[in-house]
Amino acid sequence: MPTIKFYVREGLLPPGELTSPNQASYGEAHAQRLRLIRALLDVGGLSVAGIREVIVAVDDPERSVHKVLGEAASRMVPRYEREPGAGMEEAREKVAALISARGWRVDEGAPAMEALATALAALEDVGHGGFDEVLGTYADAAERVARADLDYVAHHVAREELVESVVVGTVIGDAIFSALRRLAQTDASDRAFGRAT
Secondary structure, three states, rough: OOOOOHHHHOOOOOOEEEEEEEEEEEOOHHHHHHHHHHHHHHHHOOOHHHHHHHHHHHOOOHHHHHHHHHHHHOOOOOOOOOOOOHHHHHHHHHHHHHHHOOOOOOOOOOHHHHHHHHHHHHHHHOHHHHHHHHHHHHHHHHHHHHHHHHHHHHHHOOOHHHHHHHHHHHHHHHHHHHHHHHHHHHHHHHHHHHOOO
C-alpha cells in the first residue's frame, strides 16, 4: 500500500507541517484528502495519474462547481477501444437523438457520449441492436439516480466539500448501482424463470 510520502511526492496530497527534519504533522484536511485518494484508487480503480487529474480539477477555485463536476466526471468515464467506423456513426447518432429527445444539457463530445455509443455499437455487433427498446427505461433510471445523487450531496454536505463528495459519490455510486442491478437481476430471473434445480 502506498505511503503518505508517496502521495505527497505524486502531488496528490499537500505536504504536512514539518515537526522535525524527518517528520511532518498532518491535519484533518490531509485525512479528508487521503480518504478521497483511497476511494478513487480502491473503489474507482483510477490510476495515480487519473487521481491527480481529478484532484487538480477539484482544487481549481476559478471554475464553477458545474464545470469542475463535469471535468472530474469525464475523467472517470471508461474509455473503450473500438475500430473507427464499425457501426460507431449510427451509434453516435442514436446517442445524440436520445440526448436531444430528453432535453439533456450535455457538452458535445462528452466522454460519456462516446462510451454509450461504443456500448450500443457492441450490442449491435453481437446481434442485440434491439436493446434500443429499453434504452429509454435506462435513461429514466439514470435521471432518477443522478437527481438522488445530487439531492443527497446538496442536503448533507457543506458547499466547500460538494465537489469532492460528488466525485467520490460518482465512483462509489457506480459500484453500488452495479451491485444493486446484479441483485435485482438475480431476483427478476428467479421470479421469471424459477430457480435452477
